[in-house]
Amino acid sequence: MSRSLKKGPYVDEKILKKIQDKRPGDKSVIKTWSRSCTITPEMIGFTFGVHNGKDFISVFVTEEMIGHKMGEFSLTRKFIRHGGRMQKEQEAAAAQKSSEAAKASAPVAGKK
Numbered sequence: 001m002s003r004s005l006k007k008g009p010y011v012d013e014k015i016l017k018k019i020q021d022k023r024p025g026d027k028s029v030i031k032t033w034s035r036s037c038t039i040t041p042e043m044i045g046f047t048f049g050v051h052n053g054k055d056f057i058s059v060f061v062t063e064e065m066i067g068h069k070m071g072e073f074s075l076t077r078k079f080i081r082h083g084g085r086m087q088k089e090q091e092a093a094a095a096q097k098s099s100e101a102a103k104a105s106a107p108v109a110g111k112k
Helices: 013-021 085-105
Strands: 029-032 047-051 056-060
Touching: 013 029, 029 056
Parallel strands: 029 047
Antiparallel strands: 047 056
């Protein structure tokens, strides 16, 4: 559900103040916990450190991001892999192929 048109987009005032204090060429990261803040055109060219609950994820704002929320670019969950027998077999086959390729490309030492 989106925000009321009468109210306009939510933009954190602290972020706008930090942007005004910095120059666009400045490479320092602006830390923020405001994941619900909407990205506006004034934010283009700045790098934000968006908190994901554990770390600050660096997000460089570009033109295509306008209208989206900061939290969309800082994922809170980390996918590792699905388990199971089939997944383990596929990983073992891939490891075997890579080791065979490494053996084939290694030069033979000690022959004259």
